[in-house]
Amino acid sequence: MERKIRVLTAKLGFDMHNRGMSVVNRALRDGGTEVVYIGNQFPEGIAETALQEDVDVIGISSLNSASSLELMERVMGIIKKKHLEDKLVIFGGIVLPDDVPKLKEMGVNEYFPPGSNVDSIVSYIKENVPQ
């Protein structure tokens, strides 16, 4: 057995940031994981990719606090519909302070706010990836 952790990374909707995503992708690569990076995607595309690529982790980034929560609700809804609840879902970027607990309530496993150490993302994944 030679298992490798597979991580899907995507930017949510029309969010146009780039640098943070590249830094996280690089860190994940150097951490020995296989990163399937799909750029900007809507919830349907994210969930279908997670299914076809059989990833262990779904990592979503968004700096658009106005639409993040609503789109994340749709992401989590489709994940449930497609029976992908075994995936670890992490979210990085900006949401309104009041919305942080709501992310967790809808099933997001961890939230990484701006300024998070990239290594902490990699080690969180390694420690919490479903066996």
Next chain:
Amino acid sequence: MDIAKEVLNGNKRAVSRMITLIENKDPVAKEIINELYPHTGSGKIVGITGPPGVGKSTLVDQMIKEWRKRDKKIAVVAIDPTSPFHGGAILGDRIRMQDNFLDENVFIRSMGTRGAYGGLSKSTGEAVNVFDAAGYDIILIETVGAGQVEVDIAKLAHTTTVVVVPGLGDAIQTMKAGMFEIPDIIVVNKADLTGADDAVMELELMLAWAPKIEWKMSVLKTIALENDGIEELLDEVERHWKYLEETGMLYKREETRYEEELVDLVTENIKESVLKEIKSNGKLDMIVKKIVSRKITPYTAADEILAGLKPNK
């Protein structure tokens, strides 16, 4: 879930899971492959190879769309390099294929090379068989960005397409061994760039010297981003299949593929069992020490190890 049965039913989740089991060398995978194998052999395998950045993924994206119009069910295996240093990989081919993400009859799977150096991963052939068993008509394989020697695709695919762009070099490059020995079809992509006609001319000149076989190879021009030349490319691929079928070459290609795979499997198994034996009793360490202190040569050591192996009953 009975994975073999569900793969045969075309269940996407089962297909996806099965490829993971294969990639991770899970012992369960072998049994499932044995169940699936009799149901393979009808899918057409198309390889897309060429240097990094020539537009392979974009071309594949357009080929999927065009084949969907022709009502084919398409699977894609897209391979990107695994880091030899950390074992990680950025699998970034899929990002160019976004238009086809939600099509029920398209399945895209990204793979890291995981230590293989021929442009594919070790699991590519088995993943192709899974898609074949699951009822995909066409399995497109996009290799890693390939240079001159990553030519394993030619042994696996029924039709190998080499993609280049204008300005990659002069006629000398086309004479070199490797990449230009494998194509059934050559594509000059980004044909709107200066030098496209020169590139086509030089490649056609090379073909004039190619061994005379019944298959007349062509050099096609495409502009993948603008969906230009894709229909002609698909027509050419389908014409090649017809040629393979009519001449019996299809059978020959399958023979080549499975001879290669069989030899690989046997070699791999022998290697593993030999290493297991000589590592387990400290023999390897001992012999290495003798070599380093010049008491014995590496060749004699290898002969000694092989002579001492117990033959498997």
